[in-house]
Amino acid sequence: MPGMDRINLNAVETMKIGGRMTRRLLKGNEAVVRGAIAARCNAFFGYPITPASEIAEVASLLLPDSGGIFIPAESEIGAIQMVFGASAAGVRAMTASSGPGISLMQEGVSYLAGAELPGVIVDIMRAGPGLGNLGVEQSDYLQLVKGGGHGNYRTPVFAPNSVQEMCDLTIHAFEVADRYRNPVYVMADGALGQMMEPVEVPMTVSVQTEKPWAVTGEAATRKNLITSILLEHEKQEILITKLERKYQEIEKNEVLWQEILSEDAEILIVAYGITSRIARAAVELARAEGIRVGLLRPISLYPFPVKRLRQLGSKVYAIMVLELSSGQLVEDVRLAAGGITPIQLLRRTGGMMPTAEDVLQALKKMESESVGSKA
Amino acid sequence: MGESDRGDIQIAADLCKGCTLCIAACPAKVLVQGEELNRLGYYAVTYTGSGCTGCGICFYMCPEPAAITVRIRKKDDAVSDKSAA
Numbered sequence: 001m002p003g004m005d006r007i008n009l010n011a012v013e014t015m016k017i018g019g020r021m022t023r024r025l026l027k028g029n030e031a032v033v034r035g036a037i038a039a040r041c042n043a044f045f046g047y048p049i050t051p052a053s054e055i056a057e058v059a060s061l062l063l064p065d066s067g068g069i070f071i072p073a074e075s076e077i078g079a080i081q082m083v084f085g086a087s088a089a090g091v092r093a094m095t096a097s098s099g100p101g102i103s104l105m106q107e108g109v110s111y112l113a114g115a116e117l118p119g120v121i122v123d124i125m126r127a128g129p130g131l132g133n134l135g136v137e138q139s140d141y142l143q144l145v146k147g148g149g150h151g152n153y154r155t156p157v158f159a160p161n162s163v164q165e166m167c168d169l170t171i172h173a174f175e176v177a178d179r180y181r182n183p184v185y186v187m188a189d190g191a192l193g194q195m196m197e198p199v200e201v202p203m204t205v206s207v208q209t210e211k212p213w214a215v216t217g218e219a220a221t222r223k224n225l226i227t228s229i230l231l232e233h234e235k236q237e238i239l240i241t242k243l244e245r246k247y248q249e250i251e252k253n254e255v256l257w258q259e260i261l262s263e264d265a266e267i268l269i270v271a272y273g274i275t276s277r278i279a280r281a282a283v284e285l286a287r288a289e290g291i292r293v294g295l296l297r298p299i300s301l302y303p304f305p306v307k308r309l310r311q312l313g314s315k316v317y318a319i320m321v322l323e324l325s326s327g328q329l330v331e332d333v334r335l336a337a338g339g340i341t342p343i344q345l346l347r348r349t350g351g352m353m354p355t356a357e358d359v360l361q362a363l364k365k366m367e368s369e370s371v372g373s374k375a
Numbered sequence: 376m377g378e379s380d381r382g383d384i385q386i387a388a389d390l391c392k393g394c395t396l397c398i399a400a401c402p403a404k405v406l407v408q409g410e411e412l413n414r415l416g417y418y419a420v421t422y423t424g425s426g427c428t429g430c431g432i433c434f435y436m437c438p439e440p441a442a443i444t445v446r447i448r449k450k451d452d453a454v455s456d457k458s459a460a
Contacts, residue, residue, distance in 0.1 A: 134394030
């Protein structure tokens with residue numbers, strides 16, 4: 001197989017721990033597939049797009065050997081509808097793409113949510129709008145977190161910031177998707193998809209949950225109906241109320257975040273994904289210069305860590321939002337902590353990345369400006 | 376390739392999509408985005424010509440299977456393939 005040499009080159013198996021965990025040097029995109037297989041994902045439908053193509057490449061190589069199927073779809077629209085079909089049959093299914101492909105999938109994601117079907121969609125973001133370029137951006141935030149499709153639905157979104165988390169959060173996404181019967185996104189960018197780090201891949205993690213609602217072709221499931229068409233208005237409202245309750249549960253139970261040196265912080269940086277790594281370096285640089293900076297990294301973007309951000313916001317003099325999009329994450333930060341503390345946005349777009357030094361300079365400026373408010 | 380450089384980078388300009396991930400990843404900062412469009416209409420990345428340490432990180436970061444080749448100088452000064460993908 002033409003791709004095989006490249007995969008072998010990338011996947012350097014270094015050790016095995018009791019036959020359960022393997023430690024490998026992996027690209028972020030490959031870690032997604034390894035995680036999916038550990039979560040017993042049995043179906044991948046995809047269409048290639050840089051910088052997400054390796055997910056489909058590796059899925060085509062590994063899934064058939066682990067008892068699953070890989071189907072190259074005719075388009076992203078086809079891919080998400082195939083996820084719908086597999087998921088309706090009770091199979092753990094996924095797809096992956098980049099921003100332009102995710103835009104095409106939005107109709108299918110809405111149908112998944114309407115029919116209450118689980119499914120995992122991985123978005124390896126690139127710069128936009130339009131065809132944009134292959135640069136690192138986080139500009140799909142609103143599309144994924146606020147929902148890009150039609151109708152009353154929400155999608156949990158998990159944002160890894162390392163290759164290990166690309167694997168772990170993919171596994172987690174399958175669990176959340178099954179638990180709530182709802183599509184779930186894993187949201188990363190070109191840098192996380194392409195970079196290589198050591199990853200501990202579990203052999204298998206979760207046991208397939210029972211799915212009595214699925215349509216498996218057997219007599220027992222013949223009466224199950226999976227649809228998103230409810231022509232009677234009353235029934236549609238009942239469904240939406242049920243979905244609302246589900247999203248309230250998700251907002252209560254599925255919030256994930258990470259804090260670094262936030263306890264005594266005077267300035268708090270809020271950043272997720274690849275920018276949280278830049279922010280972390282900037283926190284260390286700032287601390288070395290005596291500026292007390294902390295970091296809050298939302299791992300789940302929906303549900304957003306609103307409560308914790310509000311608590312921290314009331315303790316700090318200012319919040320800096322660091323993102324690779326033109327003011328998308330900052331909207332959620334303002335909703336959580338606006339009016340409590342001043343919020344400043346530092347962003348680059350188009351594929352440009354700020355350095356830790358750039359962030360440090362902005363922090364110094366904020367520090368000097370907040371001297372007055374400290375008195 | 377500089378006199379004391381451990382490695383040399385060859386970029387197939389017509390296969391490069393100009394994502395610049397290699398530029399961001401290069402620890403020696405010896406890659407830059409070119410100013411001329413390639414056959415596909417992208418500004419391909421180019422090697423400045425010296426300073427490559429032969430670490431190969433650009434090769435591993437590159438999403439394109441055959442765009443970057445890193446060659447490493449052997450002890451006897453001959454240059455060998457690290458990654459001919």
